[in-house]
Amino acid sequence: MTAPEAAAGGLATAADGEAPSGNREMTYLEAISDGLRTEMRRDESVFCLGEDIGAFGGAFKVTDGFVEEFGAERCLDAPLAENAIIGAAVGAAAEGMRPVCEMQFADFISCGFDQLVNVAAKLHYRQGVAVPMVVRLPSGGGFSGGPFHSQNPEAWFLQAPGLKVVAPATASDAKGLLVSAIRDPNPVCYLEHKGLYRHVKDQVPEGEHAVPIGEARIARPGEEMTVIAYGSSVHLALRAAEELDEDIEVLDLRTLAPLDREGILASARKTGKVLVAHEATRTCGVGAEVAALITEESFEDLDAPVRRLTAPDVPIPFSPPLEQAVLPQLDDMKEACGELLAY
């Protein structure tokens, strides 16, 4: 591990007085910020652009203090035009920069869809031009944000070859995957679940910390069944496993494209019972792909049908009780696990 380069005169938010290569407890949000800052200090070609990310520090304060440290030209306030933000990033990336776009809410990425899936994702295939860019996508519900501020759009991008998609569940992975996404020569969609921002806290390596894209993580080892999850559902699965006190393995996918096929199949083959869980809607979701992969590749190791726990195919309601009914809750997770265990 190399220590980060000293931030000359910058805002030293990275825990003054602590060893630079040690760990520090951070929230998921702080870890994203730390990853972004670490890479911007390390590599001059990294810059951010998005709505209200400059002077205001971003809707969720991920880039708080960035203008002061890196200057407004590396933390660009963009107009309310996602297509322009992503389009500008594609151009900069094609020219060798490493832009990190922030969608204020993941829901708004539909406005930038064309630049992302038609231009960014295909430029290397068509012209051999690398597009090393990251699109940060604050996603997920659970706070009564309604149908335009609560979505989990990751599955759309799994159908656009040329894009990578990551979705960290822990603070440590939030930093490590953001760093890897920035360094990756391909466009990477980075799903950051808003519900985890300030509720998830763990030890994060300071300075250099990269988590490889494409590697799932066994968040909890077990023998009786596997919950394959990512993002917020990982925590739901871990809590359910604890409360049920059963021998449940929890596999945190971390990367959704490309999927860690070996990791998924190894766990499925071990337990023979798999529940795929995510907060996103059901049809053609990540769970569908994972379930298909398992049945195609390890049918003879299955002891139960691969099941899914997802939101139903409906918009996310504004009403708190309705939203609770739509999004998978802890009790739903426990029930789904219980059924598979009993099967």
Place this chain on the structure above:
Amino acid sequence: MPQMGVSVAEGTIIEWRKRPGDWVEADEPICDVTTDKIDVEIPAPASGRVEAILVEPGTTVAVGTALARIDAEAKPGEAHPDENAANGGQAAAEPAAEAAPAAAETAPAATEDAPTESTAAEAEGPPAEHAPAENGEEDRSQFYSPVVRRIAGKHDVDLEQVKGTGVGGRVRKKDVLAYIEAREGAPDGRTERALHIESPYRPDEAEAARPSEAGTEAAPAAPAAAPPQGVEELVGPTRREPMSVMRQAIARHMTESRRTAAHCTTIVEADFSRVAARRRELRDAMRRRGVNLTYLAFVARATVEALQEHPRLNASVDGTDIVYHDDVNLGIAVALDDGLVVPVIRRAQRLSLEGMAAGIADVAERARAGRLEPDELQGGTFTITNPGQFGAVLATPIISQPQVAILDLEAIVKRPVVVEGADGDSIAIHPMSYLCMSWDHRGLDGADAARFLGDVKARLESFEVSG
């Protein structure tokens, strides 16, 4: 009892139109109720199968009281346990066309609400074993998941014999694995089981190769003489089972050994205090290295050392020759569910105490898992067996031919013993065990056996780790 107008507080059941087991559609009249104002038909609140009627005709109950229970999860046309019991056998024997009216007699609701075809099909359907279980769960005892089928195929398991603990009696992966484990013995060695039964068994391959056995090969152990007439009645009910192949082989070899060797048994008593102390000393460190240090390993180690000093014990009788072996190939008797095998630890003189412990655990584990190579069961020069696990204190084992001796480690038990001290004799509590060795008087004499056993005993009582 639904609320029928603001002022109605109670109602009386006149008549039920459905019976338990009947299918009812939502809003279909299910019963008639009279109140002090009007008589009304009560519609079913949901589609489903009537599970139970809770209020009998003529009874008056308050508004809000449950009148009946409807199983909304039930499927129309799906057999109800009662219907099935009534119709199953009879209907299946009749042509489909006649099955429908037969079903209609006992299950009117089924014909009212479901098309005739489906009723007939149902009556023709699988017999009772596929009917829902009493608790409403679908019987899944005949459904086997892909992994269960694969494991069963690999291990040659008849799945009909495996009891399912999953939903509807389904055989789960863990059920079939538990079945195999029970059948083949715990493969992980977590539970240390007895390594012995009375006498060792050698596989057929070895025997067939020896000319001296050729004549007896075709004649298994002589069948017991037919009991005299009438004795069977005195014995009472019996059960007759053919011996397994292994059982037959053990019977043959043991009888043959008894006939061949001049068996004698010599017994010494050994004090295991030093061994116990040394074991406590070494055990944790070895455990960290994945080795379970057993008393048997100490005895095996001491025996191997002593055998090198007493070559007459590490020998075979071949006709009028005695064949001395340079290596100690130590047979360890391992008990199986029905029978035993004696895997051989080759060149055991090269093994340290730890190597011996690991070697014994390895062959024992593989013996129970049925994963020994045929060669591993042959070529032994001396055998140790260990029935002490079951608390046995003395035995006279049968020698495994063509070896000349078999050592038997019995239970190590605390006994009062006289110890000599500076102040004279006193009585102390020590862990003691008998070392019982059967030996072949053709190849050696009592003095040889006693000297050898004395050597083993001395080594155990002054145990030092060498190597």
